[in-house]
Amino acid sequence: MKYINNIFTIEKSSLTKIIKKFETPIFCYSEKKIIENINNFKNSFKSFSPIICFSTKSNSNLKILNLIKRNGLGADVVSKGELMIALKAGINSKKIVFSGVGKTRPELIYAIDKNILLINSESKSEILEIESIAKSKNKKVDIGIRLNPNTDAQTIKQISTGKKENKFGVNEKTFIEISKYVKSSKFLNLKCLSVHIGSQILDYKPYQKMLNVLDKLIKKTKLNFEYIDLGGGMGIDYNKDNKKFNYRKYNQIIKNFLKKYNSKIIFEPGRSIIGDTAILISKIIYIKENSKKDFIIVDAAMNDFMRPALYGAEHKIIPLKKTNKMINKIYDFVGPICETTDKFLTTNKFQKLNEKDYIIICDVGAYGSSLASNYNIRPKPAEILIKGTKINIIKKRQKLQDII
Numbered sequence: 001m002k003y004i005n006n007i008f009t010i011e012k013s014s015l016t017k018i019i020k021k022f023e024t025p026i027f028c029y030s031e032k033k034i035i036e037n038i039n040n041f042k043n044s045f046k047s048f049s050p051i052i053c054f055s056t057k058s059n060s061n062l063k064i065l066n067l068i069k070r071n072g073l074g075a076d077v078v079s080k081g082e083l084m085i086a087l088k089a090g091i092n093s094k095k096i097v098f099s100g101v102g103k104t105r106p107e108l109i110y111a112i113d114k115n116i117l118l119i120n121s122e123s124k125s126e127i128l129e130i131e132s133i134a135k136s137k138n139k140k141v142d143i144g145i146r147l148n149p150n151t152d153a154q155t156i157k158q159i160s161t162g163k164k165e166n167k168f169g170v171n172e173k174t175f176i177e178i179s180k181y182v183k184s185s186k187f188l189n190l191k192c193l194s195v196h197i198g199s200q201i202l203d204y205k206p207y208q209k210m211l212n213v214l215d216k217l218i219k220k221t222k223l224n225f226e227y228i229d230l231g232g233g234m235g236i237d238y239n240k241d242n243k244k245f246n247y248r249k250y251n252q253i254i255k256n257f258l259k260k261y262n263s264k265i266i267f268e269p270g271r272s273i274i275g276d277t278a279i280l281i282s283k284i285i286y287i288k289e290n291s292k293k294d295f296i297i298v299d300a301a302m303n304d305f306m307r308p309a310l311y312g313a314e315h316k317i318i319p320l321k322k323t324n325k326m327i328n329k330i331y332d333f334v335g336p337i338c339e340t341t342d343k344f345l346t347t348n349k350f351q352k353l354n355e356k357d358y359i360i361i362c363d364v365g366a367y368g369s370s371l372a373s374n375y376n377i378r379p380k381p382a383e384i385l386i387k388g389t390k391i392n393i394i395k396k397r398q399k400l401q402d403i404i
Ligand code: LLP
Pocket: 055, 058, 076, 099, 100, 159, 196, 198, 199, 200, 231, 232, 233, 234, 268, 269, 270, 271, 272, 307, 311, 366, 367
């Protein structure tokens, strides 16, 4: 994805071609970039060839999931809907893990009927529910227990999951108690120890601490796990300041861990696979001048792309056509929704913008379309997948009459 003759271009498709053909806002993905990310991820850990279950919540577009499946990944799901879409994308049920703190009985029944790889459970009550379903079907169900390792992931507070005050997983004491129970059950198979400490993690050290906690627990309990599910969370360089996650170090600490334990590693990456593979194109509707700054009112809003409003996340904004006429002026890029948090970014220096110009919001592949809503009765945007000069519509823009 780069500028060619001052026009932003994805693979071999210039975005001027896209804005002539499609309405905005629109999500555009690069197929090549998705495949490149998958291969890089696989290569980073090739010495122990983990099972890689793509985190469906980060992007649940059926066509994207199918592309990911064709490139060898499984899925991590957190609801019946995600499990259904992963299966529809062709992902083998034996490559699917089901996580989440509140899986309902109908969801668990569905997962058990589909014979998925693992149900990662997060409470004693849920274990009892799974056991009762398994008993009624006279089946033995493969289980993981999610540990809350009380590890600070040093990421945004709202997306941190591994500390004791977070609702996720169980503490060590409960883990030991539940594992004893599962071991003695005729209908449950304890196969996995799972963890996930948070998202957008850029430092490998929290993972090191997490692995030390696992190490101690396994030593203490002398339990044998066929699988260790380390979750996802590896961050990406949103600010383009070269703060990249150190895969080499992470690989090394896992390799050291595996010298002691003969388990298969499972990963559940979302953002690191899909985050930087897409942009959101938006058109400037109006420019409202103010004494201190100009409001650049664009046709995308927080319902289309939620991260800035929800977490204060900063996503770079760049022009679709570069002019190099830079001005030192404060621009507030905002959407049309009636909320003050419906704002994408403030910039101090940008090229001079005019009404009807197009801008690009960067790195929206993860938690972009999957978090979109119909707030203010706004239809969700279309999504296109670019492969060289080919443009495939992978989701049509919602129709207002369908929502209404
Ligand atoms: N596994 C589990 C159990 C998870 O809860 C998550 C994300 C993942 C894997 C994938 O994490 P990733 O590799 O994508 O970091 N909406 C927020 C992120 C929420 C993450 C929730 N769990 C955001 O836009 O930053």
